[in-house]
Amino acid sequence: xxxxxxxxxxxxxxxxxxxxxAEPRADERPGSNYLNNGYGWKSWLLTKDHKRIGILYLxxxxxxxxxxxxxxxxxxxxLLTPQSDLLQPAxxxxxxxxxxxxxxxxxxxxxxxATLGNFLIPLMIGAxxxxxxxxxxLSWYLLIIGAVFALGAMMYGGVxxxxxxxxPFSSTYSNTYVTATGIGIFVAGFSSILTxxxxxxxxxxxxxxxxxxxxxxxxxxxxxATSLIMILGTPVLAIxxxxxxxxxxxxxxxxxxxxxxxxxxxQHLFWFYSHPAVYIMLLPGMGIISEIISxxxxxxxxxxxxxxxxxxxxxxxxxxxxGHHMFTTGQSVYAGLVFSFISYAxxxxxxxxxxxxxxxxxxxxxxxxxxxxxxxxxxxxxxxGGMTGVFLAAIGLDVHVHDTYFVVAHFHYIMVGGTLLxxxxxxxxWWPKMFGRMYPEGWGRFSALVVFVGFNLTFFPQFxxxxxxxxxxxxxxxxxxxxxxxxxILSTAGATILGAGLVIPLIYLIWSLIGGxxxxxxxxxxxxxxxxxxxxxxxxxxxxxxxxxxxxxxYAPQEDMExxxxxxxxxxxxxxxxxxx
Amino acid sequence: xxxxxxxxxxxYKIFGALxxxxxxxxxxxxxxxxxxxxIVAMTIAVTKATLVxxxxxxxxxxxxxxxxIVVAGFFWLAIMFVMIGSDYLxxxxxxxxxxxYVERH
Numbered sequence: 001x002x003x004x005x006x007x008x009x010x011x012x013x014x015x016x017x018x019x020x021x022a023e024p025r026a027d028e029r030p031g032s033n034y035l036n037n038g039y040g041w042k043s044w045l046l047t048k049d050h051k052r053i054g055i056l057y058l059x060x061x062x063x064x065x066x067x068x069x070x071x072x073x074x075x076x077x078x079l080l081t082p083q084s085d086l087l088q089p090a091x092x093x094x095x096x097x098x099x100x101x102x103x104x105x106x107x108x109x110x111x112x113x114a115t116l117g118n119f120l121i122p123l124m125i126g127a128x129x130x131x132x133x134x135x136x137x138l139s140w141y142l143l144i145i146g147a148v149f150a151l152g153a154m155m156y157g158g159v160x161x162x163x164x165x166x167x168p169f170s171s172t173y174s175n176t177y178v179t180a181t182g183i184g185i186f187v188a189g190f191s192s193i194l195t196x197x198x199x200x201x202x203x204x205x206x207x208x209x210x211x212x213x214x215x216x217x218x219x220x221x222x223x224x225a226t227s228l229i230m231i232l233g234t235p236v237l238a239i240x241x242x243x244x245x246x247x248x249x250x251x252x253x254x255x256x257x258x259x260x261x262x263x264x265x266x267q268h269l270f271w272f273y274s275h276p277a278v279y280i281m282l283l284p285g286m287g288i289i290s291e292i293i294s295x296x297x298x299x300x301x302x303x304x305x306x307x308x309x310x311x312x313x314x315x316x317x318x319x320x321x322x323g324h325h326m327f328t329t330g331q332s333v334y335a336g337l338v339f340s341f342i343s344y345a346x347x348x349x350x351x352x353x354x355x356x357x358x359x360x361x362x363x364x365x366x367x368x369x370x371x372x373x374x375x376x377x378x379x380x381x382x383x384x385g386g387m388t389g390v391f392l393a394a395i396g397l398d399v400h401v402h403d404t405y406f407v408v409a410h411f412h413y414i415m416v417g418g419t420l421l422x423x424x425x426x427x428x429x430w431w432p433k434m435f436g437r438m439y440p441e442g443w444g445r446f447s448a449l450v451v452f453v454g455f456n457l458t459f460f461p462q463f464x465x466x467x468x469x470x471x472x473x474x475x476x477x478x479x480x481x482x483x484x485x486x487x488x489i490l491s492t493a494g495a496t497i498l499g500a501g502l503v504i505p506l507i508y509l510i511w512s513l514i515g516g517x518x519x520x521x522x523x524x525x526x527x528x529x530x531x532x533x534x535x536x537x538x539x540x541x542x543x544x545x546x547x548x549x550x551x552x553x554x555y556a557p558q559e560d561m562e563x564x565x566x567x568x569x570x571x572x573x574x575x576x577x578x579x580x581x
Numbered sequence: 582x583x584x585x586x587x588x589x590x591x592x593y594k595i596f597g598a599l600x601x602x603x604x605x606x607x608x609x610x611x612x613x614x615x616x617x618x619x620i621v622a623m624t625i626a627v628t629k630a631t632l633v634x635x636x637x638x639x640x641x642x643x644x645x646x647x648x649x650i651v652v653a654g655f656f657w658l659a660i661m662f663v664m665i666g667s668d669y670l671x672x673x674x675x676x677x678x679x680x681x682y683v684e685r686h
Contacts, residue, residue, distance in 0.1 A: 232654070264668075265665070268665045268668065269665075272661050272665075320664070331668050332668045332669075332672040333671075333674070335664070335667055335668035335671060
């Protein structure tokens, strides 16, 4: 049954234990919500409402994503032919650098935490706002200031170091706007630190009565783990980029061997942040998947505590594996062995999550709504990306495929197949909550499938390319290896489909703001607190402080309905009975 | 949570101590302690940093939770130093298999 059909029905009473707590007060103007509470530009740009700040983030990172996507388009077009004919090699270097910098620092890192996390964490734990609303607004401004530096440098001529800024090229030889871009990343990093700080304090101090740690939705657990990485890791990136810029400007030897420095030290420091940063991007996505899979299987998540603690384990282990980016550098063989071993270990908590999600699906009452299609796509693609990550943790294989398209394919399976799909799934899942409107379900499912097909056609050939030896970051490749061009053409064709699959949601989501049917407070019949208030929520989120008396995913057991014919323990009609039939 | 009120006098004392330690840094730079040079300089620097964190940043008067967070931060820094250091220390080691191979050829 589709979402719209369900919303059209009369809502049954809540799940057992779930009390409606957000009935509008008698003295309140009906229909007052955070969106129509003030219209001027000041009411948005000076707002302290976490929901409005979430929308500001949503708009800005969507623009950054579009820009990064255009650069990706140029990369794919250039690689259609073996010669560097569309772009000169020097220009190509700048194009892939800008693609990386925009996508990593301006899109992926803030994507889920700063939009959905910002919007949903207070709603999910029953708070009125984040702990520090002004700091929350400041963090958005810091991201924009960082973006102004990074994009300004790009307009003046760009950077050609790759998003990794490896020294001594970046600190000594590159004749592009490295310092300005570095300042941009430095400033944007503080945006991320402040967001993490805000989340941790909010989750510790502002949970509603009855919202114990193990009643929190796994989305909140995932964001807690993410925030730890943001706070502990991002300062190291700031220092590393500063040292690189310092060496570039003052010529004091830190990383450049010609000045007495050590280039591998830069890689250590850079990856000490940038490997955990992968988990900053991925963990919130995993949180979304836990929510979606549970809701659309009408089942409690399998092994709640394991999923919750595996987030924390990923955050901790994620800090100990950075050396696997450096197997082919002069890093000591023994350090490489240790890093390789711990990299295998970090696959364990990720696998726990995948197994638990699969077990949640087992005997669930599954409906294939748009968010669920994205979540199922995530499950497959993340597994593929994660498994190839285990390949890369093996030193012998890594030496063979290091800096080839195999690595590019691997991390795009994690970043696009994982984070982007989770982000899109989450956006569709909470869209009715954010804007009070439903999107067209048919188009939603169609675009989810187009994205899935386009994604795989883009990136699967890159595994083969890499294994055949196609290096990354080159504008040209040999003509006399025909497989190279065939695979590159497949990849570019896939990128076109993927691009189309991303434009479709852009159109219908914007259309839905005006033309979409009005969404109920709880269109998916889910159990989370965010669904216990109106859609869109009032400015103060809840009219009365909610009291939580149920666990995060307390759907009625399926066997009660199927075997005994009873719908819920106290024989009230249960929400689950409306989903599967 | 009641805020501990710190008298200005104690700030002046800490400031004085920091100044003395700064002077000491300059003085020891004129002596060569051989292998101990780094250790002496780092000891003074760490002492100063500790004073700043404990008193200027009020950690000394803070709750146990705050102290735990501070210690956790330094533990994280230690992870970074230890693991990077382990790379630098073991770079010179060559696996026995490779030395045998080189000797045979």
